[in-house]
Amino acid sequence: MTHSHRFLLAGVMGWPIAHSRSPKIHNYWLAQHGLAGVYAPLAVEPGRLETALRALPALGFAGCNLTIPHKEAALPFLDIVEDNARRIGAVNCVVVGPRGELIGRNYDGFGFVAALREAAPDWRAGDAPCVVIGAGGASRAILSGLIEAGARDIRLFNRSPERAVALAELFGAPVVALPWAQRNDALADAGLVVNATSQGMVGQAPLDLSLAALPKSALVCDIVYAPLETPLLAEARRIGATPVDGLGMLLHQARPAFRDWTGIMPEVTPQLRAAIVVTL
């Protein structure tokens, strides 16, 4: 559906929400494409999520993004939850359908894979093992994205092993949960390693992972984007592997949401990236 002839309303619901970069990203695209509209930060307290979501059609919203702590909590309040979002157990994009129905989608996995492809257009998910460190919410979306992209061997590690085992059971082959102590050795033939933990973020210790065994041809992706260059990415650069920062995932997950609301699939340009980098 295209919204080009009316004022577009969209936003991001979270609590707190002031830190979100999504308004800057979507308002950049609205201006770039000459669309009348606004994308607003929506501070929604956890207990008021259902009321806020149900108000979207009456207010004329095309939809909204969801962020912490609403991504998982929203599922029961939506009329349709697409398979991908249901499997991930989280929704990051809500679209108001033609009859006012609320449709939940998850584009985090799309954003993750699109960011890898932007950094390394020749990378193929099925060509070599993928190593994913972390088994939280972001990891679920990444596993889903990698499987959709054709990954055949995904080695999953998590400090608390039971969470990795649960995700391997949920996603099935090609995801295999392995003991935390084996994470360094598992890199020996990998084509991709991903930090899907919060380690390396400002104020956190670096991820405890040695890249010594990793082939130089591999991609090293850190989904942490503050700082943009984490200790893991600095190490990847030092050994000659290809670093992929977490800002790409954030920017690319926004594209299909904007498309769903406006009919236009926007691009991640160097100018947009620069506009967001200065806010980090």
Ligand SMILES: NC(=O)c1ccc[n+]([C@@H]2O[C@H](COP(=O)([O-])OP(=O)(O)OC[C@H]3O[C@@H](n4cnc5c(N)ncnc54)[C@H](OP(=O)(O)O)[C@@H]3O)[C@@H](O)[C@H]2O)c1
């Ligand atoms: N770039 C993007 O677009 C994007 C999108 C989503 C999230 N993120 C970032 O991704 C990170 C994870 O988010 P999330 O939502 O998945 O969080 P989450 O659900 O809370 O999961 C946190 C993960 O970090 C692990 N972890 C925490 N402390 C650790 C430590 N000291 N050593 C080893 N592992 C540790 C946890 O392991 P345990 O299970 O053992 O606690 C768990 O696997 C955050 O920094 C977030 O900002 C980025």
